[in-house]
Amino acid sequence: MAIKICPDAFDPWQVIQSYQCASVQAGKFGATSVFIGTMRDFNEGDQVKGMFLEHYPGMTEKQLEKIASKAKAQWPLLDYLLVHRVGAILPNEPIVLVAVWTAHRGDAFDASRYIMEALKSTAPFWKKELLHSDQERWVTKNTDGYAVD
């Protein structure tokens, strides 16, 4: 079970594969649910060419541990991996990875969704966008993860 704050770009697929081979007990898991959040090059009608992700060192890790503990209490998780970027980010780079290993798919889907939504609403990260016009602006709110168009 691991939580990582990552100042450099990472390949989520490689991270998942390495972590699973090294840490997740073979033969026990029947379901792996993976969520990867990636930086877009547009937001709210504007072209975005870069982003800076600020966090609160110490509190960010503490809140992520709390979220993971609540998920562990609610679902029979065999393992989980949370990775979140900080610092300067470019479009198409991964921002967040949540992977959950369980015996059955329902728990994997539900726990990974819970972790992701809780992270979006309580983990202290803040995005500042750099637009194509060179204007900088703070992102002020997240989209609703459950909204249906």
Next chain:
Amino acid sequence: MNMSIKVRYFASLKDRIGRSEDILEASEGISVQAIWHRANADKAMPDNTLAAVNMDYVDLDRLVKDGDEVAFFPPVTGG
């Protein structure tokens, strides 16, 4: 007894008030809300401001203790 409280600001709130932290001397029994007003007498706290003490979320009426780290920041936008 006088207490020493570290106050930290993040993201757009840090930009808005123009600094990232304060060290305040305060008396016992002071709340998080009162800490804001001690540190920012000329600025109202934005409506959506979140507060933490020692890296846990708290309500604004929470009392602080000597050595506590108080933080103020806007709604989070990670993920």
